[in-house]
Amino acid sequence: PLTQTNVFSDTMETVVLNPSWGMPESILVNEYLPKLRSNPGYFDKIGYKVVNASGKVVPSRSINWSSVGSGSGIGVQQPPGESNALGKVKFLFPNKHSIYMHDTPNRHLFAESKRNFSHGCVRVENPVEFASVLLKLEQTAIDADIETGESKSIKISTPTKVHLTYFTAWPDKTGKVQYYSDAYGRDATLREARATVAKVLGLRADAQISQKSQ
Secondary structure: OOOOOOOEEEEEEEEEEOOOEEOOHHHHHHHHHHHHHHOOOHHHHHOOEEEOOOOOEEOHHHOOHHHOOOOOOOEEEEOOOOOOOOOOEEEEOOOOOOOOEEOOOOHHHHHOOOOOOOOOOEEOOOHHHHHHHHHOOOHHHHHHHHHOOOOEEEEEEEEEEEEEOOOOEEEOOOOOEEEOOOOOOHHHHHHHHHHHHHHHOOOOOOOOOOOOOO
16 A cells, blocks of 8 residues: 555556566665665575666675665666566556566465555466467467576567556446445545535535536
8 A cells, every 4th residue: 555556548568578677766775775784795695686876786795785775876686587576477568657567476465355465566367378368479489488587578569558547446247336445545535635626616525526528
């Protein structure tokens, strides 16, 4: 809930097999710095690549992590592999939010009833099947490319729209509306906005407000 997924629409462009993961600065600063300040060589130990502000790859232990904070210019990258945070496949639809879809090594999370665990990106339960549909390739061909261990980017030939939405009520297959938890607290924000508009219009706070098409 503290790292919400944005609501927007875009177009899927690229599938990346065996992706590397560039750690966002927010994760470096908020989640890793305490560990690095007590163990500067931590990234060396777990196989992450550290790039200094000059763009040079350097050992993790050579960085004075006590002086690192927001805007430091330090970059951290996790190379492709079984434990990579993005799993074996990444799906890109470039946008200003830096949100994308990806596989995950933490597959047990798909069994959870509440699955808002990410830092904003969207995990895909069946990534190879999804890639097969997008690229119009057999899954065996995609598996073969993944087995090489080499990173590979493949452009999607057919434009495919992506719509990331947020609903707390949605009809099931029978048409009955099902209600879900408001993980981001957006319903309350919407109610407050509607009440403000109603007040400006001189209506009751719970008045139904709609906009007529011209």
